[in-house]
Amino acid sequence: xxxxxxxxxxxxxxxGDAHGEVARNDDPFADPGLPPxxxxxxxxxxxxxxxxxxxxxxxxxxxxxATVGFIASFVAFPIDRIVYVWPLGHVSALNLxxxxxxxxxxxxxxxxxxxxxxxxxxxxEVADERHPISATPEVxxxxxxxxxxxxxxxxxxxxxxIRTTMFGALALVPLSGVVLLRDLGPLPExxxxxxxxxxxxxxxxxxxxxxxxxxDVVVGxxxxxxxxxxxxxxxxxxxxxxKDALMIVRIQPDxxxxxxxxxxxxxxxxxxxxxxxxxxxxxxLYEQQTHHVLCPCHQxxxxxxxxxxxxxxxxxxxxxxxxxxxxxxxxLEALGDFDEPVGPSFWERG
Amino acid sequence: xxxxxxxxxxxxxKAPAGERVADWADGRLGIYSLAKANMRKIFxxxxxxxLGEIAMYSxxxxxxxxxxxxxxxxxxxxxxxYHGSYAPxxxxxxxxxxxxxxxxxxxxxxxxxxxxxxxxxxxxFLAAMFVHMMRVFFTGAFRKPREVNWLFGxxxxxxxxxxxxxxxxxxxxxxxxxxxxxxxxxxxxxxxVGTYISMFLFGxxxxxxxxxxxxxxxxxxxxxxxxxxxxxxxxxxxFYHKHTQFAGPGRTNNNVVGxxxxxxxxxxxxxxxxxxxxxxxxxxxxxxxNPVWALGPYRPDQVSTGAQPDWYMGFAEGLVxxxxxxxxxxxxxxxxxxxxxxxxxxxxxxxxxxxxxxLESWVTGDKREHHIAQRPRNxxxxxxxxxxxxxxxxxxxxxxxxxxxxxxxxxxxxxxxxFVRIGFFAGxxxxxxxxxxxCLGLQxxxxxxxxxxxESGIIKRLPHGEFVEIHEPLGQDQLHTLTAHEQYAPAxxxxxxxxxxxxxxxGPTQKLRAKLSKGMYGEGNQIAKPTAEEYKxxxxxxxxx
Numbered sequence: 096x097x098x099x100x101x102x103x104x105x106x107x108x109x110x111g112d113a114h115g116e117v118a119r120n121d122d123p124f125a126d127p128g129l130p131p132x133x134x135x136x137x138x139x140x141x142x143x144x145x146x147x148x149x150x151x152x153x154x155x156x157x158x159x160x161a162t163v164g165f166i167a168s169f170v171a172f173p174i175d176r177i178v179y180v181w182p183l184g185h186v187s188a189l190n191l192x193x194x195x196x197x198x199x200x201x202x203x204x205x206x207x208x209x210x211x212x213x214x215x216x217x218x219x220e221v222a223d224e225r226h227p228i229s230a231t232p233e234v235x236x237x238x239x240x241x242x243x244x245x246x247x248x249x250x251x252x253x254x255x256x257i258r259t260t261m262f263g264a265l266a267l268v269p270l271s272g273v274v275l276l277r278d279l280g281p282l283p284e285x286x287x288x289x290x291x292x293x294x295x296x297x298x299x300x301x302x303x304x305x306x307x308x309x310x311d312v313v314v315g316x317x318x319x320x321x322x323x324x325x326x327x328x329x330x331x332x333x334x335x336x337x338k339d340a341l342m343i344v345r346i347q348p349d350x351x352x353x354x355x356x357x358x359x360x361x362x363x364x365x366x367x368x369x370x371x372x373x374x375x376x377x378x379x380l381y382e383q384q385t386h387h388v389l390c391p392c393h394q395x396x397x398x399x400x401x402x403x404x405x406x407x408x409x410x411x412x413x414x415x416x417x418x419x420x421x422x423x424x425x426x427l428e429a430l431g432d433f434d435e436p437v438g439p440s441f442w443e444r445g
Numbered sequence: 446x447x448x449x450x451x452x453x454x455x456x457x458x459k460a461p462a463g464e465r466v467a468d469w470a471d472g473r474l475g476i477y478s479l480a481k482a483n484m485r486k487i488f489x490x491x492x493x494x495x496l497g498e499i500a501m502y503s504x505x506x507x508x509x510x511x512x513x514x515x516x517x518x519x520x521x522x523x524x525x526x527y528h529g530s531y532a533p534x535x536x537x538x539x540x541x542x543x544x545x546x547x548x549x550x551x552x553x554x555x556x557x558x559x560x561x562x563x564x565x566x567x568x569x570f571l572a573a574m575f576v577h578m579m580r581v582f583f584t585g586a587f588r589k590p591r592e593v594n595w596l597f598g599x600x601x602x603x604x605x606x607x608x609x610x611x612x613x614x615x616x617x618x619x620x621x622x623x624x625x626x627x628x629x630x631x632x633x634x635x636x637x638v639g640t641y642i643s644m645f646l647f648g649x650x651x652x653x654x655x656x657x658x659x660x661x662x663x664x665x666x667x668x669x670x671x672x673x674x675x676x677x678x679x680x681x682x683x684f685y686h687k688h689t690q691f692a693g694p695g696r697t698n699n700n701v702v703g704x705x706x707x708x709x710x711x712x713x714x715x716x717x718x719x720x721x722x723x724x725x726x727x728x729x730x731x732x733x734x735n736p737v738w739a740l741g742p743y744r745p746d747q748v749s750t751g752a753q754p755d756w757y758m759g760f761a762e763g764l765v766x767x768x769x770x771x772x773x774x775x776x777x778x779x780x781x782x783x784x785x786x787x788x789x790x791x792x793x794x795x796x797x798x799x800x801x802x803x804l805e806s807w808v809t810g811d812k813r814e815h816h817i818a819q820r821p822r823n824x825x826x827x828x829x830x831x832x833x834x835x836x837x838x839x840x841x842x843x844x845x846x847x848x849x850x851x852x853x854x855x856x857x858x859x860x861x862x863x864f865v866r867i868g869f870f871a872g873x874x875x876x877x878x879x880x881x882x883x884c885l886g887l888q889x890x891x892x893x894x895x896x897x898x899x900e901s902g903i904i905k906r907l908p909h910g911e912f913v914e915i916h917e918p919l920g921q922d923q924l925h926t927l928t929a930h931e932q933y934a935p936a937x938x939x940x941x942x943x944x945x946x947x948x949x950x951x952g953p954t955q956k957l958r959a960k961l962s963k964g965m966y967g968e969g970n971q972i973a974k975p976t977a978e979e980y981k982x983x984x985x986x987x988x989x990x
Contacts, residue, residue, distance in 0.1 A: 123980045124895075124928040127921040129695030129702065174554050175530065183731060193558045194730020202723025208716025216709045222700040223487040225687055225816060228590045280648045280655075283640035287633075287650070301746075319746070327538060328524070334650045337626075337745035369746060373770065374630025374784060375651070376623060377748045391750040392623060393766045394848060394858055407859065409765060411772030411783045439630035440772055440781035441640050 129220060137214045147214040154207035161200035168192035283443065288436045290322075290338040292417060297323040298341065298366065298427040306426045307343070312364050317381040317388075318343040319369065322429070338437050340369035340377060341417060343427075346386055346400050353402035359418040361427065366417040367403050368437040371395055373410035375438045388414075411440055488710045489690035489703035491818075493580045498714060500573035500601075502721040503566045504676060510563040511665060517553055519545040520615065520661035522654045531738055539617075539742035542657045546616040546737050561729035567609050568734070569725060571757040574602045578798075582831050584818035586689045587802040589811070594682040597675050599799045604672050606757050611664040613735065613755055617657055620735075622743025623752050626651065631765070634784035652745060689818040692929035694922040698816050751848055760837075761791040763844025767865045794841075798834050801827070808961045809933055822891070823930045825884035826965040832880040833873035840868045881970075888972035891927045894919060895975045896983050918984070928974050936962035 137144040172189040179185050230238070251258050297306040298320040312318055320341040325332065348363040356365060367388075369377050376392035386400040395408030403414035415437050418430040436444050460468070471477045488494075521541040527534045529544065531551045549556035578598060581587055587595035610628075614621045629651045633639045648655035687701045696702045704710055740749065754762050764787035771782040805827065821828040843850065844865035851858040898916035905913050919927070938959045943949050964970060 121977075123921075123977050123984075124924050125921070126697065126925050126929075127694045130922060169554060174552065187557065189554060190557045190561075191730050193555050194561070194726050197558070198723045198725075198727030198730060200723070201719045201726060205716040205719030205721075205723055208712045208719065212709050212712035212716065216704075216712060218704065218709070220695075220702050221487055221705060222695065222702045223687065225699050225701060228686065228814060276645065280644040280646070283644050286644070287640060321746075331654075333652050333743075333745055337651055340746035374627045374633075374765070375745075376626060376752075377746045379748055380750070391748055391848070392627065392752055394862075395770070405770055408862075409768050409770045409783050411770040411781055439633045439784065440779045441633040441643075442636050442638075442778055442780070443640060444779040445774065445777040 129222065132219050135214065135218065144215060147210065151207045151211045151215070154203040154210065158200045158203035158207070161196045161203065165193060165196035165200060168196055283441075287438070287441060287444075290432055290437060291325055291335055292322050292339060292341075292429045292432045294429060294431050295422070296429045297422075298343065298419065298429065299323055299325075308425050309361060309364060309421055309427055310425075312343055312345045312427075314345045314347065314363075315383040316345070317383075320366070337375075338370065341366050342369045342378065342381075342388070343367075344381065344383075344386065344399055350386070350400050352400055356402050356416060359416050359430075361419050361421055364419065364427065365399060366419045366427075366429075367397075367399060367414045368417070368433065370438045371410060372405075372412050372414060372437075373408070373439060378414075483684065484707050485705040486684070486710075487687075487701050487703045487705055488714075489688050489696075489701055491691060493584075494688065495717065496573055496577040496580050498717055499721055500570055500577050501676065501680075502718045503570040503573060503725065504672070505718070506566040506722055506725060507563060507570060508669065508673075510559045510566065511669070513559050514549065514563060515665060517545060517549045517556060518542070518615070518661075520658050522617065522652075522657050534738065534741075537742065540657065542615060542617040543737070543742045546618070550738060558726075558729060561734055562725055564613070564734045565729050565732075566725050567612065568755060568757075569721075571602070571605050571609060571755075574598070574605055575757070578602060579831065579835065582798070582801070583821040583828055584689070584691075585815065585824060585827065586818050588815040589806065590686055590814050591682070591689075592802050592806070594679055594686070595802050596799065597679045597682070599795075601672055601675050601679065603795060604668050604675070608664060608668040608672065609755055610758060611660040611668065614660050615657060615664060616735075616737045617743050618737040618740040619743050619747060619749055620737075620740045620752055622652065622745070623748055624754050624758075625656065626745060627762075627765070631784055631788050634781035634788060636778075636780060636785070652743070687816070689816050691820070692817050693926050696817070698814070701816070751852070753846060753849065756842070759845035760794075760839075760841030761787070761845070763841035763847070763865060764790050766847055767844045767862050767869070794834075794837060798831075801830065804961075805965075808936070808958055808965060810936065811933070817929070819930060822884040822887040823932075823971075824965075825881045825888070826970055828884050829877040829881035833877040836872045836876040837869065840865055840872050843868075885970075885972055888974075892972055892975050895924055895927050896980060924980075930974065932971060932974060933962075933966040935959070935965070935967040 137147050168189065172192060174187075174189050176188040177185050178188040178191075180191065183191070246252060299305070299322065300307050300311070301319040301321055306323065307318065307320060320343055321336060322339050322341075325335055325339060329335065343364060343366050345362075345364045346360075348357060348360070351357045351360065351363065351365070359365070369379075371378050371390040371392070373390065373393055373395045376390050378388050378390045378395075378397070380389040380391055381387075381399075382389070385398075387396050387398055387406065388403075389396045390408070390410070393409050395410035396406050397403045397410070397414050398406050403416065405411070405413060415433045415435050417433055419427055420430050422428045459465075467476065519541040523541050524538055525541055525544055527537050527539055527544055527547065529547055529552065531547050534547060546560075549560055551557070581595065581598070610624070614625050629643055629647065632643045632646065635642060643651065646656075646659070647653045648659070688703075690696050690701055690703070693702075741747075753759070765784065768783050768787045771786070773780040773782060821831075844862070847858055847861045847865065850856055850861050898918040901915045901917045903915045905915050907913060936959050938951050938955060939949065941949060941951070
């Protein structure tokens, strides 16, 4: 404890001082002090030192040449020139030459400086004394006295009304900043619960941009669809498709294990949300034999023949199913919106 | 007055120009006092002290190249149809952010190189910070008076992760957009406020039109501004505390032995900046990183396989991938534990390593300053803990790449997931035990070397036919180096009754402290270093065997 108050004791006294001879001869582990300096070849032989000088100068010269090379490459190579360089393959001539010349120019400066320091600058080790970080008791006493004097002169301790109201004002004023952040975005409300799907909306094949007919969907195929009326050049297309994206497969009706799923399907054609219920990646891998779909991001796997329940991976619940039917002209249509929120779980989901 | 000054300012010889400039600056900035304290400041030399420098220099490189990139990048989510010079993307709808990234890569001469340097430097920055942090951890260089600087460094690492994440999300390509979607899904899992945070962050529903512009200001201004301040503070403290050094002849807790800043360290450290920059430039010329042109623009209903975050986010990714999909539905609310637990663990795992120095100083109760870097073996419990932490981190990283492990090594993704799930709990325990044993073994070997000398490799045959190896006694410097470390005695709770026979109150925290102390410094948790008496008895006695 006392060591905390008295900073002089803060540095544990260890064996001897830096250059001291063996302090206590009876201690076999005593600090022998700094070993004598061992001269390098450059310290003894001027010819070796000259050689080092030439190496350093050579590196600096190489750097200059590399910079010239950089500028030359910048001017000489068109940006779209592709060249074959073994073992890299086909690469951009400009990118490769700029990078290598810049790299060499920089590296040679560094190598030159380090070689200079290691071979020619003095390598005699010197010891610097450390001083305790904490102040001496006198300094501390002075600071405490100063602080007391300052506090007394401000009368902050005596005039409690000022102190209290000041803290109140300082505590409240950041609220303005917090309030200003309110318009960063809308409140969640029911936004995450609804999609563009509604009764009577046709299912548009994303490959052909044509409405899907029941006979277009064959067993073993995977079709991606979006709702009628949504266009790729809509301003908020990305926000819409992030919830509307649909995947459609056809399963022999007797292979469908889930009763509700069979009712919501049309002759074995089932439509599920494409957005994974884990953290929202689009699911895109379909195994037609088992009717499993796999999210490539975190490998959640869903069984489309059994209510799209989770059979592997970190997803927490089944994919929402869209109830579909066929309209008078034979086109697949939605019979309403999803009856639960699509995508990842959230607190208000319920 | 005028006469006095004119006579004074007309010396026989004018001072050289450099000196006059320095005088001018000194009169206004006081540079001579500053230089007196620092110009010949001593820095100790050890290869591991370079790791922090790599981090610092790669940060500077990131700032330099980042400023260049802002000159060409358009942080806008306005959609356009691409008609630029990269033919495969002709006619494709994309945001201006993605289009301008293509322009930087294909139309701006040298733009691709700077983009690559920026990204490579960011990867190396995080790696260097990680390794530097581990060096500080394993050598106990975080002990008093450096705890605050440890926290500064830790904050730099965490902020670096988020700066990296917001940075690689800016091009709005298919891969990074998927990463942002994942982040948004994770935010949604936060109880009560998740949906609000998501709406406020994205200006409405994901992805909206604000994400790139907002991430841009966070990436180029807010986070790097804080980091620059922290880095300057970090360096000021390194200067103020003076660098730690390893024990050795003449190197004590009261001094710092090495070469002066001017000229040796300036040449070495300054030169090292160019070495780091040069190597990163060459890596960027040779190895493509983040080829956004091959990925295509982001669309929330499209994804590629093998999606991976940058390496420093990989362990968080791993936690999310291997977590079972637990979900609780109660009273109309959903608790998505399958996502929220990994999100919490991500913060907890990072926090655990940050608070270790405070735990350790509480257990030892040591209030002294420590400037000697410890050898990891001499702190077996701490070293074991550090290796256990790294093990968790890397097992998470394996989980984050489970699909790549599966496809590259033809493994079942289910087995990898189960390996990570079990490894997450068993791995650190095993790593702790093994590391501690290795440390204790090394301590024993050190003690043996001190007492019996170094194995010389020379076999001697004794008159009666026995073969023995000759051990050479160590020199004084080695004897000192191997015995210079301090060893704590475990903290005692003390007797349960005081001298008057009255029962003493021992709080649970005191008991915990004693227990931890025993685990760190008790019997079997460190090997007592040889004493001078032991040494004398062996050396004076019957020769060495």
